[in-house]
Amino acid sequence: MPKGHSLRLSASAAAELGRQAAVAGTPGLVHLDLVEGGCERWTIRVRPGHLAGVPIARADGVTLYAPAEQLELLTGLTLDYRGDLSGGGFLVLPGEGVVSCACGSAFSRGKEGRQATQ
Template sequence: MPDTALPVATDRVLIVSESAAKRVAHLITLEGNPALMLRLTVSGGGCSGFQYGFRFDATVNDDDLVFERDGVKVVTDDSSLDLLAGATLDYVEDLMGASFQIKNPNATASCGCGNSFAA
């Protein structure tokens, strides 16, 4: 009998959508420092167990991985990438507002705001 288990995200990549790259580029322009990168982290907490964190950073640490799209760099640490492997960083604008969103195949549940998840 063939194995019918669903595949688990094992690729240690973070995909940055075109929309997210454009928004990050715009925000970096407003900050006035072209050396900035968007740092995406995962930490314990939030209403679902883990929460996403976003901030600008100009430093790449020894345990960081850098993902690039259209000249924009998104950096995350090795531990956060364990929970982000195969995820997509997107920027969405709709009638309810605009926000960065993470489409994370490792999340088994997430809260209503989308800023925290369970793995």
């Protein structure tokens, strides 16, 4: 993993990533990338397998990969997972200088948010 990178995984996120990877037939391998758009500038997308990129986080036997060009955007974030009887989803817990939207799956850094671009 790149030195100084600080994306963190909560215990519930690591457990759900491990479950999804196992179900997909790629135990321990998960890919995360950011897609522009949504209620804030960046929306997270999580898919099983090692599609491309570099390892950015490891927890509970799961390695999370992301495109190298997105490492700076992911620094200081925590990936969490919340589930209930009606479903669940991954959430971005913001760090300093990061704004997360109400749904929790999108974020902006500093002044790059939706409000700043409109």
